[in-house]
Amino acid sequence: MRVFVTGATGWIGTAVVGELLDAGHEITGLARSDASAATLDARGVRVVRGDLDDLDGIRAAATAAEAVVHLANKHDFADQAGTNKTERGTVQAVADALAGTGRPFVLASGLAFLTPGRVATEQDGSPFHGVDSLRGGSENLALEYADGGVGTVVARFAPTVHGAGDPGFLAALVATARAKGVSAYIGDGTHRWAAVHRGDAARVVRLALDRQVPAGTTLHAAAETGIPTRRIAEAVGRGLGLPVVSVPAGEAAEHFGWLTKFYGTDMAAGSDATRTLLGWTPDGPTLIEDLDSGCYYR
CATH class of the missing domain: 3.90.25.10 (UDP-galactose 4-epimerase, domain 1)
Incomplete structure (x- = not known):
């Protein structure tokens, strides 16, 4: 498949790109810097220049892809409101581009604060709704699009991907x-x-695409x-x-x-x-x- 990946040069993204390339997928990666672009190019990844605030560019890249994997996040703890707003905008841009196509959209989410004090399972819904919540409520937003012809799959990563x-x-x-x-x-x-090792986490994303996981599925990348x-x-x-x-x-x-x-x-x-x-x-x-x-x- 032609897969558009945000965060393709990040900690998890680098491993995910390797998994997808090894499986024979054609990757397009979002790069906001010359260094990131050069890294992707050296791996045989097609480069789209831009960042998470370039919603027109993200929509265009998502429209041209057969699947999207969204891993990027600003992680700006000094401006959590801005980070949440950007995350929600990015997810909505991708979902709008994929609406009605049935194409897979694997969204990175987190297990942090999901069910404090007890073991969270894939059946637990996210308590975060709306732009003012953690990650801008992007997980619930993306899942809403599963009823509108988007192959949304939520991949929740352990608090530590080591x-x-x-x-x-x-x-x-x-x-x-x-x-x-x-x-x-x-x-x-x-x-x-x-916790989960980075290589194991990346394999969850690749398998989500290769196994054609049903829309609306939530996965947990948690080995321990x-x-x-x-x-x-x-x-x-x-x-x-x-x-x-x-x-x-x-x-x-x-x-x-x-x-x-x-x-x-x-x-x-x-x-x-x-x-x-x-x-x-x-x-x-x-x-x-x-x-x-x-x-x-x-």
Whole structure:
């Protein structure tokens, strides 16, 4: 298929593009910089220059494609309202372009804050609606289009998609531990994080296209249901040779900054339905194995 991918040079996107190319798909990638364009071109990916605010360009690329995978997100925590607005606009532009065609639209979403305190499943609907909610309520918006001839498939990624080169939450935790001189967790450290290796996550996206998953399907890219944050802190402490300590909830914001909201929330998730539907069997390193490998400390 001709697949248009946003976020094609990102952390997850790079792996997804590799999976799709290996499967014989023809990829067009959105690139906002010369460096990103050169990276895509070197991989044999057709380049469309633009960014998530270029809605006309996104609509045109989606219209020309046989499937769309939307992975890009501004992730601007200093301007969450702007990030949410952009995400919603991008999803609506793609969905409008695909309306009535039945073409697949795989939308990256998250498992963070979905069902705090219990294990989330694929049957759980997103509680986020409207532009002022997390990710601009884009998951629910995209699913609304499934009744209008868009092959919407929601791929919810675990809070941590880990591996060598990870720029996300784990890298930020390691950086915080280095800066503070201790590897910490909040309270009793029982908050859980679902996790998935980047290669396993990318395979979920590829399988969603190759298996022609029905419109309206929600998938979970979560290889591990939930690792207690205390275990994560202990692994980081081993890797950096630092003491492991508990930070009281009332002092967490001072210690962890913007990470506090995520690190202090229970975000566990299962993936039984995804494994059955896709025949997906994660085989990458676990989160703790990656932390113990040393790749986060170089």
